[in-house]
Amino acid sequence: QLQVQESGPGLVKPSETLSLTCTVSGGSINSSGYYWGWIRQPPGMGLEWIGSIYYSGSAHYNSSLKSRVTISTDTSKNQFSLKLRSVTAADTAVYYCASGYYYQTSWGQGTLVTVSS
Amino acid sequence: DIQMTQSPSTLSASVGDRVTITCRASQSISNWLAWYQQKPGKAPKVLIYKASTLESGVPSRFSGSGSGTEFTLTISSLQPDDFATYYCQQYNSLWTFGQGTKVEI
Numbered sequence A: 001q002l003q004v005q006e007s008g009p010g011l012v013k014p015s016e017t018l019s020l021t022c023t024v025s026g027g028s029i030n031s032s033g034y035y036w037g038w039i040r041q042p043p044g045m046g047l048e049w050i051g052s053i054y055y056s057g058s059a060h061y062n063s064s065l066k067s068r069v070t071i072s073t074d075t076s077k078n079q080f081s082l083k084l085r086s087v088t089a090a091d092t093a094v095y096y097c098a099s100g101y102y103y104q105t106s107w108g109q110g111t112l113v114t115v116s117s
Numbered sequence B: 001d002i003q004m005t006q007s008p009s010t011l012s013a014s015v016g017d018r019v020t021i022t023c024r025a026s027q028s029i030s031n032w033l034a035w036y037q038q039k040p041g042k043a044p045k046v047l048i049y050k051a052s053t054l055e056s057g058v059p060s061r062f063s064g065s066g067s068g069t070e071f072t073l074t075i076s077s078l079q080p081d082d083f084a085t086y087y088c089q090q091y092n093s094l095w096t097f098g099q100g101t102k103v104e105i
Helices: none
Strands: A001-008 A018-027 A036-042 A048-054 A057-060 A071-073 A079-084 A093-100 A110-116 B004-007 B010-012 B020-024 B033-038 B045-049 B062-065 B068-074 B085-090 B101-104
Touching: A001 A093, A018 A036, A018 A093, A018 A110, A018 B033, A036 A071, A036 B020, A048 A071, A048 A079, A057 A071, A071 B020, B004 B085, B020 B085, B020 B101, B033 B062, B045 B062
Parallel strands: B010 B101
Antiparallel strands: A001 A018, A018 A079, A036 A048, A036 A093, A048 A057, A071 A079, A093 A110, B004 B020, B020 B068, B033 B045, B033 B085, B062 B068, B085 B101
């Protein structure tokens, strides 16, 4: 059973870079056909897809965040990561990593990241 | 970008009710649509993919239909465990979620 789990700082200062890592267990990040993605949910609000990276390494991003986001993989550690630059209070949210062939079948438990000085 | 619009935003229902949630896409997405259920403090869980295919382990009271731009999620007989928020998601062109429908008592 494939599992994913987020890790990273719970507090980030405005204008800095939010960095999160997702560790994959029960399978390989090189699994053919899999997408590895990040989704966030501001408090009390809905889900927003941030971006996804294909097992081959090609990444796709939400157009509203594209200028500030980078998603990458580290196959040696079986992890993928999210970097969101120049954060503001509007980036405060629960961040989920998730995976699946097209839709998301495996989700992490989510990690709350608060942007505040 | 493809926009997804769900209705209603909130739905009040009782145990045993038949419940229908609608999702509309801003352009045709064929049947590349998934439905998720989310409970407070938990990650979403996929219920249906490819518009009408039930994910393994999901109760048969859940069903999905539609293609193109109009889709529905139906719960045939609402159970206490079904009070939650439901999201549609298109995966025809990148990914987009609907804004969610909260099913409450």
